[in-house]
Amino acid sequence: MDKSILVIVEHDDGRLKISSKEILSFSSEIAVKTGMKVFAAVYGSAINHEVFEEIGKCGVGEIYYGENHLFLMPNVEILLPFLAEVITECRPQFVFTGNTPIGKDLLPPMAQIFSSEMVSDVIQINTIHDSLQFIKTIFGGKIIEMNGYKKQRVFATIRPNAIGIRNNMAVIPSIKVIKSQVNPPINYILKEVVKKNQSRKPLYEAEIIVCGGRGIKRSEDFFLLEELAGVLGASLGYTRAVIDAGFKPRSLQIGQTGKTVSPKIIITCGISGAIQFVAGISTAQHIIAINKDQRATIFKTAHYGIIGDLYQVVPALTDEFKRILNK
Amino acid sequence: MKILVLMKEIIDTECRIRLDSNHNIDEEDIKYIFNPSDEHALEEALRIKETVGGEVIIYAIARQASTPSFKYLLAKGADRVFIIPSNESNPVLMSQMIGNAVYNESGDFDLILAGVMGIDRNNGQIPGRLSIILDIPLVTMVEKIDLVKDRMICYREAETQLEMIEVRLPAVITVQRGINKLRYPTANSLIKNNESKIIYLSNQLSITHEKANIKYAYPKTRPPVKLFDGQEPDNAVRELIKALIQDKIL
Incomplete structure (x- = not known):
C-alpha cells in the first residue's frame, strides 16, 4: 500500500459533479502538504473529454478510466470488479467518493472486499503529521466523532458541499484506460427506469434550499415555497411531517431519516426544528428560519430568523429577492 | 421462505x-x-x-x-x-x-x-x-x-x-x-x-482488525441567531436581506 489517495469520480452529461470537484481539489491540496499522490477513477462510455480536463483543473493528473457501455447504467454489481482492479493497481491508502446515492451504495461492499475500515458521511478531514483524521457527526449531530488512522487502508464517503472547492494549479491529465471484463448483470437487473423531472438540482448538491414543514397547512399552499425557490434557483426539500402526510415524495425528505444536506443557504419555512430535522441541516453554512413561534427550537440552530407567519413572510421574501435580483 | x-x-x-x-x-x-x-x-x-x-x-x-x-x-x-x-x-x-x-x-x-x-x-x-x-x-x-x-x-x-x-x-x-x-x-x-x-450466540471472532483511533467531542456552540420581528413582513424581510448583504452572504 502506498501513501496515496484514489478519488472515485462522478460525472453527469459530460460535466464533473460538484462533489467530485470538491474531493479532487481537496485531495490534491492534502497531497501537496503530505507528499501523497492522488489518482482519479472514472467510469462511463465514450465520455466527454472535458471531464478529464476538469479533473486536471482540480490538480489531479493521473486518471484510471473504465470504459464500457454497461457503465451508462451503473450499479454495485457492475462497478465493483472495475474499481477493485484500479485499487489493486494503484494501491492507495485512502479511497474517497461523495456521500451520494451511488457512493453510499458502492463503498461499503468495496471496503469489505479489501477488509478495510470505512468512514461514512465525513464533513471535515484534518492532516495530522503525515496521516489523516476524518470528522463526522453522530447521534443527530449532538456529538462529533474523530477517526484517526495510521497505516491501514481507509474508505470514506464525503458529504457534498461540506469541504468546499479549492483552487489548485491545473495539470494535464494522463489517462490510463482499464479494459476490464464487465459481464452483463445476472443477479441485479434494471428492468425499468422512469426519469424524474430534473428542473431542480438534487438536494445533496444544491447551493440553496427552500424547505417546508408542518406550518404549511394545505397541499395547494406549497406554491408559496415553489415561487421563492424559483426566484432563487433553489431546490426544494421537506420535513418528515410533510412527507408522511403524503404531500411530497420521500426523496425530498431532509433530516435524520431522509437526506443530510449542506447547502450554502437553507431557508426553513414553518419548521419547528425537531432534532431529527436539525441533524439533516447542521452543516448548512447559513440557516434562515421563518417561524411564527419565537420559542421554536429552530431558532437555536438558525443563524438568521424571522418570527412571523410564513403565509405573509414567504411572499414578501419572494418579492424582495425578485426586486434585488431584477427578476 | x-x-x-x-x-x-x-x-x-x-x-x-x-x-x-x-x-x-x-x-x-x-x-x-x-x-x-x-x-x-x-x-x-x-x-x-x-x-x-x-x-x-x-x-x-x-x-x-x-x-x-x-x-x-x-x-x-x-x-x-x-x-x-x-x-x-x-x-x-x-x-x-x-x-x-x-x-x-x-x-x-x-x-x-x-x-x-x-x-x-x-x-x-x-x-x-x-x-x-x-x-x-x-x-x-x-x-x-x-x-x-x-x-x-x-x-x-x-x-x-x-x-x-x-x-x-x-x-x-x-x-x-x-x-x-x-x-x-x-x-x-x-x-x-x-x-x-x-x-x-457467541461473539467470538477469529479475525484481527486494526480499528480507527476514535475520539469524541461536543460540537462548537453556535452563535446566537439574528432575529427579525415579522409583524410587518415587508420590513422584516428588508432587514434580513440587509443583514445578509452586510455579512457578505448575498
Whole structure:
C-alpha cells in the first residue's frame, strides 16, 4: 500500500459533479502538504473529454478510466470488479467518493472486499503529521466523532458541499484506460427506469434550499415555497411531517431519516426544528428560519430568523429577492 | 421462505447525550430504541411471511439487558431472535459477527432485510459488507417489493430516476421507512412467555482488525441567531436581506 489517495469520480452529461470537484481539489491540496499522490477513477462510455480536463483543473493528473457501455447504467454489481482492479493497481491508502446515492451504495461492499475500515458521511478531514483524521457527526449531530488512522487502508464517503472547492494549479491529465471484463448483470437487473423531472438540482448538491414543514397547512399552499425557490434557483426539500402526510415524495425528505444536506443557504419555512430535522441541516453554512413561534427550537440552530407567519413572510421574501435580483 | 431481519438497537438521539470524564459516550440514563428503518424491515418480512408462509428470524448485536424489547418484536410475529451480545460499534467487526452467525444458524436463508441506515452513527455499512461476506446481491433504499418466484422485484428511487430492479434471491435488501406502516402487537401476544425464542450466540471472532483511533467531542456552540420581528413582513424581510448583504452572504 502506498501513501496515496484514489478519488472515485462522478460525472453527469459530460460535466464533473460538484462533489467530485470538491474531493479532487481537496485531495490534491492534502497531497501537496503530505507528499501523497492522488489518482482519479472514472467510469462511463465514450465520455466527454472535458471531464478529464476538469479533473486536471482540480490538480489531479493521473486518471484510471473504465470504459464500457454497461457503465451508462451503473450499479454495485457492475462497478465493483472495475474499481477493485484500479485499487489493486494503484494501491492507495485512502479511497474517497461523495456521500451520494451511488457512493453510499458502492463503498461499503468495496471496503469489505479489501477488509478495510470505512468512514461514512465525513464533513471535515484534518492532516495530522503525515496521516489523516476524518470528522463526522453522530447521534443527530449532538456529538462529533474523530477517526484517526495510521497505516491501514481507509474508505470514506464525503458529504457534498461540506469541504468546499479549492483552487489548485491545473495539470494535464494522463489517462490510463482499464479494459476490464464487465459481464452483463445476472443477479441485479434494471428492468425499468422512469426519469424524474430534473428542473431542480438534487438536494445533496444544491447551493440553496427552500424547505417546508408542518406550518404549511394545505397541499395547494406549497406554491408559496415553489415561487421563492424559483426566484432563487433553489431546490426544494421537506420535513418528515410533510412527507408522511403524503404531500411530497420521500426523496425530498431532509433530516435524520431522509437526506443530510449542506447547502450554502437553507431557508426553513414553518419548521419547528425537531432534532431529527436539525441533524439533516447542521452543516448548512447559513440557516434562515421563518417561524411564527419565537420559542421554536429552530431558532437555536438558525443563524438568521424571522418570527412571523410564513403565509405573509414567504411572499414578501419572494418579492424582495425578485426586486434585488431584477427578476 | 426464510427471511432474516437485521435489527440494531441504537441510542435514542432524543436523549441528552453526554461525554464522560474520559471523553467517551456516557451510557448512563440513556434510552435505547430500535433503529426506525429496521422496524420497517421487520414489518416487511412479516408481510411476506403472511403472503407466502415461512419464517422470520431476527439477528441483532445487542446488550444483554435488551431482552424485553426483543420480546416485543416476537409479539409482533417474528419466529426467533438471535442475539450476539456485544457493544461493538465497528462495522467491519459487526458485519463479520453477523456473517458468522448467519452462516452457522441460518445458512439456507432466502432473503435478508435491513433498514437503510442506522440513524445513530449514520454508517449504513453492514448490509453492503454482508453482501460481500455472504456473496449475494445487494439492493438499497427500496420503497416497495414484490416477490415473483425466486426473484424479488424492487422499486427504488435513485437521485434522478425511479428504478425497477429484478434481483435473484437470496439477496440483501435495505428498505426505507416509507415502505409500509408498522403494526402493533396484540395484548395477548405481549403477555405470552416466549423467552425461549430468544437465543444468545457467541461473539467470538477469529479475525484481527486494526480499528480507527476514535475520539469524541461536543460540537462548537453556535452563535446566537439574528432575529427579525415579522409583524410587518415587508420590513422584516428588508432587514434580513440587509443583514445578509452586510455579512457578505448575498
